Amino acid sequence: AQSVTQLGSHVSVSEGALVLLRCNYSSSVPPYLFWYVQYPNQGLQLLLKYTSAATLVKGINGFEAEFKKSETSFHLTKPSAHMSDAAEYFCAAANDYKLSFGAGTTVTVRA
Amino acid sequence: NAGVTQTPKFRVLKTGQSMTLLCAQDMNHEYMYWYRQDPGMGLRLIHYSVGEGTTAKGEVPDGYNVSRLKKQNFLLGLESAAPSQTSVYFCASRARGLRTDTQYFGPGTRLTVL
Numbered sequence: 001a002q003s004v005t006q007l008g009s010h011v012s013v014s015e016g017a018l019v020l021l022r023c024n025y026s027s028s029v030p031p032y033l034f035w036y037v038q039y040p041n042q043g044l045q046l047l048l049k050y051t052s053a054a055t056l057v058k059g060i061n062g063f064e065a066e067f068k069k070s071e072t073s074f075h076l077t078k079p080s081a082h083m084s085d086a087a088e089y090f091c092a093a094a095n096d097y098k099l100s101f102g103a104g105t106t107v108t109v110r111a
Numbered sequence: 112n113a114g115v116t117q118t119p120k121f122r123v124l125k126t127g128q129s130m131t132l133l134c135a136q137d138m139n140h141e142y143m144y145w146y147r148q149d150p151g152m153g154l155r156l157i158h159y160s161v162g163e164g165t166t167a168k169g170e171v172p173d174g175y176n177v178s179r180l181k182k183q184n185f186l187l188g189l190e191s192a193a194p195s196q197t198s199v200y201f202c203a204s205r206a207r208g209l210r211t212d213t214q215y216f217g218p219g220t221r222l223t224v225l
Contacts, residue, residue, distance in 0.1 A: 009151060032210045032211050034213075036216075041219075042218060042219070043115070043201060043216035043217050043218045043219055044154075044201065044203075044216040045216070046213050046214075049211060049213065051209075051211040090153060090154065094210040094211065096210060097142055097161065097205070097207075097210065097212075098144070098156060098159065098169070099154075099156075099214060101153035101154040101155075102153055103151055103152060103153045104151075104153050
């Protein structure tokens with residue numbers, strides 16, 4: 001079964017700086033990968049997903065992720081952080097019709 | 112559309128009490144899921160259902176039971192609550208289809224067991 005590992009439980013960035021959240025998956029073919037965001041006291045919302053159609057995936061709110069098979073990675077980036085990006089972010093892998101989630105990364109944005 | 116809704120939003124139980132959490136979706140989705148979220152552990156699957164009248168165990172099923180009597184509803188029961196079940200519970204649903212189909216989540220239920 002697919003599994004994912006998120007490196008770094010907390011990330012702090014300055015407003016306007018690059019946001020980089022790391023996700024590595026266990027090797028299996030083909031992996032289907034997702035990034036979800038959870039704002040405080042809310043449910044999870046899909047940011048983007050990798051479906052093998054393109055290695056660079058663009059999502060909502062200016063986020064994108066690049067699938068790199070050689071590195072078994074699916075890192076999430078945003079060029080310029082906004083205060084509203086403060087949230088918890090989860091990487092997940094599809095196993096049949098179920099999802100396996102990473103432990104999550106909390107993003108704090110400093111003014 | 113309301114999407115996925117959960118009832119109640121908050122609940123405090125004493126050890127040994129029972130309760131039922133209700134999840135409802137109005138998207139005509141076949142698959143439904145119950146997760147628990149604990150700090151530093153992400154979301155863990157408790158039980159899931161691939162259709163009306165069917166349920167299956169997930170990663171952490173002990174101490175929970177579920178029922179899917181109607182396609183739009185998925186109930187999670189705690190027969191005898193324990194402090195270890197203090198958590199935030201999320202319900203999700205998705206359409207039957209590809210592995211890449213999106214799961215849609217409810218707003219969560221925050222449960223405290225004293």
